[in-house]
């Protein structure tokens with residue numbers, strides 16, 4: 001049993017937990033961070049794109065120290081059917097700037113480094129320790145945790161739950177609901193290794209430049225889902241994710257989807273000759289604004305994926321995790337500096353501050369999009385990609401058909417598949433949800 | 436179009452590193468005579484194919500290859516079909532890249 005008492009216990013050493021532990025330790029608080037993995041990062045899976053702005057707010061000099069892969073100069077969106085893709089690529093030399101805006105990273109390596117900064121700031125980090133339970137006092141306030149390491153309890157004024165998407169502790173303690181099949185997606189991912197020069201040639205890159213591809217369409221077989229292909233220095237991260245409810249409903253296998261994605265004629269040449277070194281899977285919160293649970297209570301706050309703080313539309317999660325962790329730490333610091341207790345009323349400051357940040361504002365903006373994508377997945381992920389592919393082919397193939405007839409054929413195929421009302425309805429629904 | 440037959444999950448899991456907590460499985464299936472729809476869904480939904488149908492038509496779990504995603508918990512814990520927790524600290528899958 002650890003006899004010491006801590007100002008704060010942080011559960012989890014992912015993006016949210018590291019941001020919270022770092023910020024609290026820097027304010028001079030006595031912080032204990034507990035992580036179940038062998039080392040921080042050994043349980044964590046991400047694409048992964050790192051957003052520099054949010055990292056800079058925590059560690060301004062991270063560019064010189066952190067294990068970064070490539071800075072992104074190009075973003076590709078692919079709408080795929082079985083044999084083709086329609087792409088939109090945005091590439092700009094502006095992204096070759098002194099302080100680039102986005103990087104690819106490898107989470108296990110990045111988290112290890114991030115954690116070294118948390119230790120440097122003075123926090124105690126204990127790995128290989130699974131927190132099994134939250135401890136309450138007679139007035140039902142959270143006063144500490146129990147772990148599988150030692151008998152007994154570890155006490156603190158406040159517990160920061162940065163336990164990731166599964167959020168076992170918080171859900172078991174009744175602080176929030178368990179994730180449901182329609183508010184989490186399952187993503188599977190592989191790491192494909194290739195010589196650096198090969199990656200640069202295949203993706204049209206030089207030096208440290210990087211590119212990411214986000215893909216949607218028939219690759220998810222009518223389910224709500226997305227694929228991704230991210231270029232790292234000497235490997236390619238490739239994966240695909242769909243709503244758990246869709247896997248449950250259709251009986252599709254995650255590895256079957258991944259395999260089909262890899263064998264797509266647009267993807268296969270990018271991977272040719274690669275050596276796979278890891279296969280992983282992870283859930284992603286997809287419920288958006290409407291799924292955000294209670295964020296604070298007597299002696300506790302919840303941050304990051306555990307609080308469903310994930311922007312599925314823009315594929316942002318780690319930055320929301322980091323920001324919520326930092327803001328929670330600042331709120332806790334303010335309560336402490338006033339010499340006040342960590343009551344729900346005082347900790348509501350965290351929510352107030354988070355509401356003012358991009359985290360909640362962005363999630364609010366898209367609050368209707370996740371339900372729309374989930375209920376209309378057939379149209380958005382199967383029918384439209386096929387129609388658009390056919391329209392493009394009709395447009396570019398030169399076969400002696402007069403252009404007027406070609407246009408008529410394209411229009412007819414859309415109306416036949418979705419009807420005028422359907423097309424109109426989809427357009428309105430989409431515009432409204434995006435607004 | 437149907438890709439499944441060519442995919443062997445066992446081969447994929449071979450790339451990964453694990454520290455198996457022998458004799459202490461972190462996922463358990465409730466005893467049953469015939470599997471619920473939720474249990475049946477796990478046969479395909481688990482990305483590591485930890486769930487299998489045995490000769491008696493019951494669903495069994497072998498957690499050695501589990502990648503701790505939580506999908507089975509989301510599907511089958513609410514009905515009480517499975518019990519799910521994390522492995523003990525330090526055990527389970529150990530991602531080198533993640």
Ligand SMILES: Cc1cc2nc3c(=O)[nH]c(=O)nc-3n(C[C@H](O)[C@H](O)[C@H](O)COP(=O)(O)OP(=O)(O)OC[C@H]3O[C@@H](n4cnc5c(N)ncnc54)[C@H](O)[C@@H]3O)c2cc1C
Pocket residue numbers: 011012013014015016017034035036037040041043044045046047048049050051129130131132162163164165168169187188189239241282283284303304305306310315316317318319320321521
């Ligand atoms: C395939 C995929 C691609 C993604 N791509 C991107 C991307 O490109 N950009 C982006 O910004 N986001 C992306 N995300 C989302 C991003 O990964 C998450 O939003 C982010 O990791 C959340 O951070 P977190 O700290 O809340 O949770 P996590 O990073 O999951 O950390 C939780 C930590 O808590 C530990 N833990 C949990 N329970 C316990 C316990 N009981 N005891 C001890 N320790 C415990 C875990 O081991 C883990 O280390 C992606 C996610 C996936 C799955």
Ligand code: SF4
Pocket residue numbers: 462480481482483484485500501502503504505506507508
């Ligand atoms: S946690 Fe994921 S990998 Fe492990 S058994 Fe459940 S579904 Fe399979």
